[in-house]
Amino acid sequence: MSTSEAASEDLAEDGRRRRWRLLLGEAAEEAMESQLSPLEIGMDRALAALYDGEQTGERGTPRRAGGLGSSAPGVARWLGDIRTYFPTSVVQVMQRDAIDRLQLTSMLLEPELLDSVQPDVHLAATLVGLSQVMPETTRRTARLVVGRVVAEIERRVAQHTVAAVRGAVSRASRTRRPKLADIDWPATISQNLQHYLPEQRTIVPERLVGYGRRSSAVARDVIVAIDQSGSMAESVVYAAVFAATLASLRTVRTSLVAFDTEVADLTSRLADPVDVLFGCQLGGGTDINRALAYCQSLVSRPEDTLLVLISDLFEGGIAEEMLRRVARLLADGVTVVVLLALSDSGTPSFDSEHAAALAALGVPAFACTPDQFPDLLAVALSRGDVGLWAARTAVEQAVAP
Structure with a gap:
């Protein structure tokens, strides 16, 4: 066997060890004696988060299987990670497994369990992220849960936003002939500084600047x-x-x-x-x-x-x-x-x-x-x-x- 062939065989063997390491998880790291690349470390963490149970690994990786409490922000982030690291076919399998391991199906099909979970923005993001692989029966309930979150946010911000x-928008529309209530006094004073009367200690506002009245036009x-x-x-x-x-x-x-x-x-x-x-x-x-x-x-x-x-x-x-x-x-x-x-x-x-x-x-x-x-x-x-x-x-x- 030539030197190049031997090197190629070594690379192939190392690749096999690394794939087995990813398959078996962190517990096999010492036995496999294979150093993962930064990309493979990310893949390993994404796999561990779903398949390694509710523990914390040596690298501090949270094991997020089995609940939707404080882990929900991490779940949403995990959904993005797996699409980065794996092809679509693998992502779909992992998302389906996540539905089972996060107990989403049982939560969305059992009203008493659903009532025990406080819907929040993180839960809404998780449900939206998994919606493409949910069974139709649970997707309908997921929309109701997300709707509750959306309604709460609307109550919080809609009135202030409007x-x-x-x-x-009204203030962005300026007019030179404003009504008294619409005069922009700082802008008017700025425009008329040259008309200051020292003896009267006042400014004569020869040019008024004001806000336009509300319009229904865009x-x-x-x-x-x-x-x-x-x-x-x-x-x-x-x-x-x-x-x-x-x-x-x-x-x-x-x-x-x-x-x-x-x-x-x-x-x-x-x-x-x-x-x-x-x-x-x-x-x-x-x-x-x-x-x-x-x-x-x-x-x-x-x-x-x-x-x-x-x-x-x-x-x-x-x-x-x-x-x-x-x-x-x-x-x-x-x-x-x-x-x-x-x-x-x-x-x-x-x-x-x-x-x-x-x-x-x-x-x-x-x-x-x-x-x-x-x-x-x-x-x-x-x-x-x-x-x-x-x-x-x-x-x-x-x-x-």
Whole structure:
């Protein structure tokens, strides 16, 4: 046997050992004497999370089989991981196994068990992520559970969102002949400083600046682009509710685009946020550039368009082209806001290099809670300084008791 043939045989043998190591799990690591690559370590953790029981491995990997309590955020993330590491046929098998091991089928078919589980945004994300492989009988119940979560979120944020957006759209429309109640006094004073009378210590307002009256015509276009990779599961749920709320306003034309490596326009489903969520496919890779290209095709009035990109910025596509596309959108007059997360989960994991590159373009990237999002929309729609708003909000949170 030649040297090259021997080396090839050694590589093949090592590959077999590594596959057996993945099959047998962490318990076989010492016996197999095979070093896994970083990619294979990720695969091993995804497999262990489903098949190794309710324990914690030596690497600190949570064993998430057998429950939907505090593990639910990890389950949603796991759904994204398996689509990254395995082909579609394997993913489908693992998702079906997850339904059994998480006891989803029994939970959704037994009302008394379902009543014992508190529906929250994490549970909703888990059900949506597994909906494609659920039996039809359990899928109907899953929609009811997700509907309860959506209704609770709507009660929490809808009224504030409607009021904030309507006020912002009205204020964005300026008039030189406002009624007394509509005068923008800071802007009016700024416009008339040259008419200051020192002896009277007053300003003569020769030019009034005010807000336009509310109109039923479409005043602004809002495009919400949401990254549906597994790590963004909670953000997807909140984004669907907010987009549906915005779509109910006549003065705002709303589009909702969900993306991973593919792009799905869910605008036609905005009448029902539950339908929006079950149209998402949580998990998989990320191609932000491709999503932005589609959003760019939706822009017909650049100066009246707000694009909200919700993503952790871990770009799997062409990062340089993504940044160039954002720059083109800004040059055209589109207002671009980037949220690293729309959730209550605290500081998100994100690509800091891409966030810094966007900041250099004048697009700050930051996380936002659902309670803050209506105020953010108001600032952006009234063409205010979103970066300044984010900085002030961060300071207020830091000093709050």
